[in-house]
Amino acid sequence: MKKWGWGITLGALLLSGCGKQSPLEPQSPASHDIAVLWWWMLGIAAVVFFGAVALLAIGWVRRDRPGLPFIGENEGVTTGLVVTFGMVIPVIVLVALFAVSDLWLVKRTGAPDPGTTSMTIRVIGHQWFWEVRYPGTRAVTANEIHIPARTRVQVIATTADVIHSFWVPQLNRKIDMIPGNENRVLLYADNPGIYRGQCAEFCGLQHAHMAMKVFAEPRKRFQGWLKDQEERAVTPATPEEREGRQLFLQNACAGCHTIRGTSAQGSIGPDLTHVASRSTLAAVTLPNTNHALERWIRDPQHVKPGTKMPALDLSNTDFAAIGSYLDHLR
Amino acid sequence: MAIAVPKAADARIDRLERIWAERPGVMGWLTTVDHKRIGLMFLFTSLAFFAAGGVEALLIRTQLLQPNGTVLGPNGFNEAMTMHGVTMIFLFVVPISIGAFGNYLVPMMIGARDMAFPRLNAFSFWVFLAAGIFMYVGVFSGNAPTAGWFDYVPLAENTYSPGPGIDFYALGLIFTGVSSTATAVNLIVTIFKLRAPGMSINRMPLFCFAFLAVAFALVFALPALTCALVLLEFDRLLGFHFYDIAAGGDTILWQNLFWIFGHPEVYIIILPAFGIATSIIPTFVRRRMVAFPMVALAEILVAFIGFGVWAHHMFAVGLSQVTNIYFAAASLIIVIPSGIQLFAWITTIVTGTPRFKTPLLWIVGFIVLFIIGGLSGITFAAIPFDQQLTDTYYVVAHFHYVIFGAAVFPILGGLYYWFPKVTGRMYFERWGQASFWVSFAGMNLTFFPMHIVGLLGMPRRQYTYPSDLGWTGYNIIESIGAYLLAAGLLMVVANLIVSSFRGEAAGRDPFGGATLEWATSSPPPAYNYAVIPKVSSPYPMWDAEDRDEDVANLASGRMVLEQGHETPASTAVDADWDEILDMPSSSPWPVVLAVAISGIFAFVLLKQWIAAGVFVVATLVVLAAWHGKEPQRA
Numbered sequence: 001m002k003k004w005g006w007g008i009t010l011g012a013l014l015l016s017g018c019g020k021q022s023p024l025e026p027q028s029p030a031s032h033d034i035a036v037l038w039w040w041m042l043g044i045a046a047v048v049f050f051g052a053v054a055l056l057a058i059g060w061v062r063r064d065r066p067g068l069p070f071i072g073e074n075e076g077v078t079t080g081l082v083v084t085f086g087m088v089i090p091v092i093v094l095v096a097l098f099a100v101s102d103l104w105l106v107k108r109t110g111a112p113d114p115g116t117t118s119m120t121i122r123v124i125g126h127q128w129f130w131e132v133r134y135p136g137t138r139a140v141t142a143n144e145i146h147i148p149a150r151t152r153v154q155v156i157a158t159t160a161d162v163i164h165s166f167w168v169p170q171l172n173r174k175i176d177m178i179p180g181n182e183n184r185v186l187l188y189a190d191n192p193g194i195y196r197g198q199c200a201e202f203c204g205l206q207h208a209h210m211a212m213k214v215f216a217e218p219r220k221r222f223q224g225w226l227k228d229q230e231e232r233a234v235t236p237a238t239p240e241e242r243e244g245r246q247l248f249l250q251n252a253c254a255g256c257h258t259i260r261g262t263s264a265q266g267s268i269g270p271d272l273t274h275v276a277s278r279s280t281l282a283a284v285t286l287p288n289t290n291h292a293l294e295r296w297i298r299d300p301q302h303v304k305p306g307t308k309m310p311a312l313d314l315s316n317t318d319f320a321a322i323g324s325y326l327d328h329l330r
Numbered sequence: 331m332a333i334a335v336p337k338a339a340d341a342r343i344d345r346l347e348r349i350w351a352e353r354p355g356v357m358g359w360l361t362t363v364d365h366k367r368i369g370l371m372f373l374f375t376s377l378a379f380f381a382a383g384g385v386e387a388l389l390i391r392t393q394l395l396q397p398n399g400t401v402l403g404p405n406g407f408n409e410a411m412t413m414h415g416v417t418m419i420f421l422f423v424v425p426i427s428i429g430a431f432g433n434y435l436v437p438m439m440i441g442a443r444d445m446a447f448p449r450l451n452a453f454s455f456w457v458f459l460a461a462g463i464f465m466y467v468g469v470f471s472g473n474a475p476t477a478g479w480f481d482y483v484p485l486a487e488n489t490y491s492p493g494p495g496i497d498f499y500a501l502g503l504i505f506t507g508v509s510s511t512a513t514a515v516n517l518i519v520t521i522f523k524l525r526a527p528g529m530s531i532n533r534m535p536l537f538c539f540a541f542l543a544v545a546f547a548l549v550f551a552l553p554a555l556t557c558a559l560v561l562l563e564f565d566r567l568l569g570f571h572f573y574d575i576a577a578g579g580d581t582i583l584w585q586n587l588f589w590i591f592g593h594p595e596v597y598i599i600i601l602p603a604f605g606i607a608t609s610i611i612p613t614f615v616r617r618r619m620v621a622f623p624m625v626a627l628a629e630i631l632v633a634f635i636g637f638g639v640w641a642h643h644m645f646a647v648g649l650s651q652v653t654n655i656y657f658a659a660a661s662l663i664i665v666i667p668s669g670i671q672l673f674a675w676i677t678t679i680v681t682g683t684p685r686f687k688t689p690l691l692w693i694v695g696f697i698v699l700f701i702i703g704g705l706s707g708i709t710f711a712a713i714p715f716d717q718q719l720t721d722t723y724y725v726v727a728h729f730h731y732v733i734f735g736a737a738v739f740p741i742l743g744g745l746y747y748w749f750p751k752v753t754g755r756m757y758f759e760r761w762g763q764a765s766f767w768v769s770f771a772g773m774n775l776t777f778f779p780m781h782i783v784g785l786l787g788m789p790r791r792q793y794t795y796p797s798d799l800g801w802t803g804y805n806i807i808e809s810i811g812a813y814l815l816a817a818g819l820l821m822v823v824a825n826l827i828v829s830s831f832r833g834e835a836a837g838r839d840p841f842g843g844a845t846l847e848w849a850t851s852s853p854p855p856a857y858n859y860a861v862i863p864k865v866s867s868p869y870p871m872w873d874a875e876d877r878d879e880d881v882a883n884l885a886s887g888r889m890v891l892e893q894g895h896e897t898p899a900s901t902a903v904d905a906d907w908d909e910i911l912d913m914p915s916s917s918p919w920p921v922v923l924a925v926a927i928s929g930i931f932a933f934v935l936l937k938q939w940i941a942a943g944v945f946v947v948a949t950l951v952v953l954a955a956w957h958g959k960e961p962q963r964a
Contacts, residue, residue: 101712209794
């Protein structure tokens with residue numbers, strides 16, 4: 001890595017948990033509300049469960065005595081118990097649950113109303129990576145979503161192939177990515193940080209390796225990042241990097257990937273214009289180190305079996321050259 | 331009930347034995363129309379598939395034992411995951427409950443001598459066997475489906491799933507649907523028309539109410555699945571575009587059709603288990619079920635409301651908010667009939683004098699597991715929570731508590747409970763109880779941590795997971811639990827196998843059961859009952875006078891129907907005497923028809939249209955032969 005500033009910040013963040021994915025550690029109002037709902041439901045469920053088990057325990061203790069404790073045998077009372085526990089109490093609890101979760105909370109986690117967000121991002125699911133676009137800018141990235149913290153961001157989620165599901169549990173509930181549909185969900189982060197997300201709808205062979213990270217950043221830093229991402233790719237500085245670019249453009253790489261500012265305009269794989277600025281490779285399969293990058297381009301089918309990226313028949317020095325070229329695309 | 335049988339009665343029994351005898355040996359099994367033998371064939375076949383599904387489950391758990399596992403690889407995992415779901419649902423739980431338990435027990439509980447359509451019944455079994463083999467031919471030829479049991483398009487379309495894997499799945503499920511539909515229709519007619527005269531609908535055992543509800547649910551749910559699958563095969567084999575959005579099709583159509591079938595299917599899976607529970611509980615707590623009419627209505631209601639909740643599987647799809655709220659409300663309403671049944675079982679146990687023998691232990695275990703699975707199920711009706719946790723391991727935990735805990739536990743309890751009836755021998759009680767405790771521990775160890783790991787954000791259906799998200803420890807516990815659960819299930823199988831050779835003689839009614847099947851010898855004769863039993867309550871075995879009257883009837887020849895291969899039919903509601911039915915005897919045509927239909931499916935799969943056409947003609951010829959005139963018996 002050549003540009004150290006960002007690398008060190010990222011590295012530190014990576015080591016300190018590299019982004020969590022737990023709905024129980026919410027970092028937004030929506031996720032927080034859902035987590036609170038869960039703890040309430042768990043509490044009520046525990047009362048029901050232990051109450052029912054206590055009844056069964058009474059059945060065991062009194063296994064030699066027919067009838068109910070104190071009351072004895074009375075068909076009216078036993079039927080009354082069934083009506084009370086099986087109907088009356090459930091109706092009360094369920095109506096309350098319905099009102100709270102399905103009439104009130106559902107509005108707070110639903111798609112954002114038009115005009116209430118200051119920013120929109122398009123996320124497009126692919127087998128097996130996330131394409132991320134910032135409408136109104138030229139920025140295109142993959143598997144990493146940068147947003148300003150404490151800002152309402154609308155995500156338009158769609159897919160290029162099969163159904164995927166966009167899910168960053170610490171920031172909001174999930175939304176499926178359906179062919180021909182544009183589903184919307186709100187992203188909002190209470191604090192700057194890295195939040196892991198993952199495809200939540202089975203999408204084939206590498207469903208397991210379709211993760212992403214959301215970087216919520218202070219607004220200034222976010223704007224700097226966005227400006228960098230809009231830039232064309234930097235031109236190679238060293239002979240090895242120039243050699244690498246040449247190889248990249250001559251071989252199959254350019255047929256699938258775009259590097260803005262070069263003749264590589266493919267759309268099958270992720271945009272690599274600023275690949276070196278990202279923290280991971282292959283949808284959070286590998287850390288983005290020089291070594292891992294070379295391993296990935298040498299033998300993608302071993303790292304992520306079934307990925308659309310083929311193994312190329314090149315020499316060691318060729319791979320090293322491509323590696324050093326990509327590694328410099330900050 | 332050791333009663334001196336007068337000579338006249340002996341002669342009648344001899345006569346019945348002659349009339350109802352089937353061919354000996356293998357040909358006897360191939361041509362049988364006896365609901366008990368067909369039930370046993372369903373039992374053994376579905377248990378074999380249970381073993382296959384179990385092996386797939388253990389492979390999955392071994393792959394996920396640790397992060398970055400390499401036991402199966404992505405393709406192997408997706409095959410195991412898909413076939414595990416397909417096998418357990420379509421080749422194990424449904425066939426063992428309706429095919430084995432329903433077939434064997436429904437006619438016995440209503441005092442009939444066979445199912446209403448004995449040959450259709452045999453056909454249903456042979457089709458099921460053929461469909462199961464069909465799908466596993468796919469697996470063993472390296473063409474297992476990999477798109478998961480709910481097989482969402484467009485992943486399941488040719489573009490993303492080339493090769494015949496999905497065709498094995500789709501055609502195989504259409505094929506099993508033929509079997510389930512036939513069994514369901516048969517159960518409906520049997521329950522409505524073959525109840526012993528006197529068993530009016532309010533005197534019918536709750537077991538039969540459950541199976542009636544299931545049968546209706548199957549008849550109405552399966553067409554949606556069949557339709558979805560046929561459209562898929564049109565897309566895949568003939569290049570149609572039903573689900574292709576780019577060509578004007580609709581992706582969500584598949585999900586709607588699949589879950590219109592898929593959610594009722596959940597109740598199809600657990601209602602038979604409810605029926606088993608309502609049979610075992612009265613016997614072992616020695617009292618009648620509390621709130622009988624409410625439980626009967628609840629069983630029917632669950633099956634009915636189950637048709638109105640399907641979109642709660644689709645809350646993350648982005649349907650309109652109003653749609654989501656409607657389906658959430660419907661999903662909450664279905665809690666009520668389930669709650670009624672639950673507390674009816676519990677209060678029956680509390681107010682009775684329970685003997686915690688093996689079958690009741692499984693039922694108590696089932697109640698505990700069903701409460702957990704039911705409560706976690708309710709949380710999915712909270713739309714935002716569902717949208718957060720759907721497609722995580724929390725869902726996997728939930729539906730295994732429901733399907734394994736609430737359906738398979740009663741099935742295993744039922745295996746113990748009716749084992750003496752079917753074999754005439756007792757199982758080993760101590761080992762039976764031990765097998766329960768090991769399975770119960772294994773079940774909870776396997777599936778409880780899945781709730782937690784789901785709440786920690788682990789998506790389902792991923793073949794591997796990283797080590798840095800806090801999921802590893804739970805996965806290790808789950809895998810150990812799975813091996814323990816497998817050990818518990820092997821103990822059940824070992825107990826029943828050894829007992830069938832070495833168990834003590836059971837007699838006709840070892841537990842003091844309430845329903846009619848305990849009135850006849852163990853194992854029951856081909857004609858079930860020498861006398862069509864008298865019924866005046868839902869607990870006929872506890873009506874001693876009625877049973878004495880049966881004995882008297884046998885001596886006098888009343889209600890014996892010894893003139894031919896006969897069983898009485900009664901009116902649908904009041905069970906007044908209607909007519910005497912001449913029942914079909916054993917026949918080779920059901921198995922031949924199943925083979926002919928298999929040919930159609932095999933050649934459609936291979937896209938050999940002419941050969942498939944030949945088998946269509948062959949099927950029609952066999953059907954004609956089946957319905958041709960038969961030589962009259964002497």
